[in-house]
Amino acid sequence: QVQLVESGGGAVEAGESLSLSCAASGDFHEVRDMEWHRRTPGNVRELVAKITRDDETDYLDSVKGRFTISRDNAKNTVSLQMDKLEPDDTGIYYCNVQVVVGSSWARHIERPWGQGRQVTVSS
Numbered sequence: 024q025v026q027l028v029e030s031g032g033g034a035v036e037a038g039e040s041l042s043l044s045c046a047a048s049g050d051f052h053e054v055r056d057m058e059w060h061r062r063t064p065g066n067v068r069e070l071v072a073k074i075t076r077d078d079e080t081d082y083l084d085s086v087k088g089r090f091t092i093s094r095d096n097a098k099n100t101v102s103l104q105m106d107k108l109e110p111d112d113t114g115i116y117y118c119n120v121q122v123v124v125g126s127s128w129a130r131h132i133e134r135p136w137g138q139g140r141q142v143t144v145s146s
Contacts, residue, residue: 032140045118055121057101061114
């Protein structure tokens with residue numbers, strides 16, 4: 024089984040910064056794409072940022088230039104640095120990763136989710 028443990032987040036004022044981290048542990052062979060998603064107060068789910076194992080990144084348009092996703096393959100962690108936060112960034116942030124699991128002759132990909140961390144930005 025694969026577990027994701029998130030940390031970070033909190034409450035700040037607009038213009039300030041926060042960071043999130045997510046660590047994967049358990050029985051798996053490899054971690055591939057790592058992503059951060061968020062669920063807004065209006066219950067809209069968005070893919071915020073994505074990073075491949077080769078460090079290729081992609082961002083939601085509204086966070087480009089303000090958020091930075093990074094990963095440490097040796098530690099199986101992914102982080103999200105959030106700068107110049109805006110009230111519209113408020114939400115619950117979840118990490119989601121692709122992990123290769125299974126036996127040597129029957130591998131498959133699972134996509135576990137973290138427990139979610141609250142980010143609140145006040146104006």
